Amino acid sequence: MHGTLADERTGNAPDLRRIGLHPNYWHPLAVAKDLKKGKTLGVSFAGDPIVLVRTESGKVFALEDRCSHRQMPLSCGVVAGEVVKCCYHAWSFNAEGRCAIPYLPKDAQRPRGVRPYPCREAYGLIFVFPGDIALADQVPFPDLPEVDAPTHKTMFFTRKVNCHYSFMHENLMDMNHQFLHRRWLKRVKPTLLESRRADGLVEAKYKFELTEGEAPLGAKIMLGGEQDDPANEKFDIMTVTTRYPYQTLQLRRPEDDENVLDLWSDYVPLDREQRTHQTFGFLSIRKPDRFAFLLTAFWPVIRYFTESVFTEDRFAVEMEQRAWDAQGADWNQEILPFIMDLRALLVTQGVPINARASGASFAQAAE
Ligand code: FES
Ligand SMILES: [Fe+2]
Numbered sequence: 338m339h340g341t342l343a344d345e346r347t348g349n350a351p352d353l354r355r356i357g358l359h360p361n362y363w364h365p366l367a368v369a370k371d372l373k374k375g376k377t378l379g380v381s382f383a384g385d386p387i388v389l390v391r392t393e394s395g396k397v398f399a400l401e402d403r404c405s406h407r408q409m410p411l412s413c414g415v416v417a418g419e420v421v422k423c424c425y426h427a428w429s430f431n432a433e434g435r436c437a438i439p440y441l442p443k444d445a446q447r448p449r450g451v452r453p454y455p456c457r458e459a460y461g462l463i464f465v466f467p468g469d470i471a472l473a474d475q476v477p478f479p480d481l482p483e484v485d486a487p488t489h490k491t492m493f494f495t496r497k498v499n500c501h502y503s504f505m506h507e508n509l510m511d512m513n514h515q516f517l518h519r520r521w522l523k524r525v526k527p528t529l530l531e532s533r534r535a536d537g538l539v540e541a542k543y544k545f546e547l548t549e550g551e552a553p554l555g556a557k558i559m560l561g562g563e564q565d566d567p568a569n570e571k572f573d574i575m576t577v578t579t580r581y582p583y584q585t586l587q588l589r590r591p592e593d594d595e596n597v598l599d600l601w602s603d604y605v606p607l608d609r610e611q612r613t614h615q616t617f618g619f620l621s622i623r624k625p626d627r628f629a630f631l632l633t634a635f636w637p638v639i640r641y642f643t644e645s646v647f648t649e650d651r652f653a654v655e656m657e658q659r660a661w662d663a664q665g666a667d668w669n670q671e672i673l674p675f676i677m678d679l680r681a682l683l684v685t686q687g688v689p690i691n692a693r694a695s696g697a698s699f700a701q702a703a704e
Pocket of ligand 2: 508509514518646650
């Protein structure tokens with residue numbers, strides 16, 4: 338059932354859930370503090386096992402997580418100085434993946450090492466470039482100025498979600514699913530203002546306002562104070578953008594030239610079939626000019642609100658994945674043109690799941 342790309346119901350269109358996330362980007366694979374000095378951490382990108390190593394001097398490197406001798410995971414190994422030693426026969430591997438063997442016979446040829454991955458630590462995360470090494474320097478690294486800025490307070494979150502990454506993009510961009518969050522966002526009314534598709538991105542802009550009545554405290558704080566007063570016609574502009582492969586959400590008051598809230602996320606496939614992923618996200622809120630301490634005081638409320646909303650979204654997207662698994666194809670009926678654009682973007686920028694190792698995009702592979 339899962340062998341072909343085509344959606345059996347729509348004929349020619351490739352099934353988005355069979356499209357892999359393109360590996361030629363910088364993707365976060367771990368939280369930096371989870372990798373202590375002199376330790377290893379086994380992670381994965383779309384079924385490729387990767388070991389992250391923090392050397393005794395504190396440097397981080399990433400290698401294929403299989404010893405080139407007998408395939409023992411190097412994440413079971415031991416860090417010694419600036420190398421990792423396999424736990425089985427003690428072959429040791431440096432940051433470039435080259436190996437040294439303690440008992441190599443004098444006349445024996447040195448065996449091949451393992452694949453190294455470009456690796457960078459930033460924003461408290463460890464990013465890896467799982468694709469073509471030659472491209473790593475040319476591909477822009479995520480630029481998240483709000484995350485470390487003193488003007489903002491940032492919440493980091495990461496969760497394993499049992500669904501294909503594409504469901505996350507669709508879920509966030511289609512704001513008509515507020516009904517799912519009716520416990521929290523009953524009074525929130527999103528109205529689509531415009532959408533656009535450009536090279537490598539799809540964007541939807543909404544007017545986001547609170548209708549009459551009391552909104553939950555978390556929503557009020559995030560949407561900015563007194564908006565539940567009907568006499569006060571304040572509203573926010575919410576912009577949701579998928580700039581492949583990342584997704585952002587921004588909230589801005591129409592009269593402001595800065596965002597009140599910036600969300601950035603990447604949905605990193607874990608298994609080879611890409612039916613599970615790890616969400617990595619930053620939610621940055623600009624500190625108000627006056628009473629900035631209030632943001633800190635209400636931080637637990639905002640976190641509770643955010644986590645509650647995320648839990649509902651996770652429930653929905655996991656149900657969607659469950660249906661896809663049972664039906665063996667994408668039976669969803671999409672009616673919004675910009676969500677169709679988003680789906681097309683994810684298809685054309687991605688790679689067919691089984692051919693992902695080639696690094697070719699779907700468009701190239703289809704030629
Ligand atoms: S399996 Fe790694 S050293 Fe033998
Ligand atoms: Fe949602």
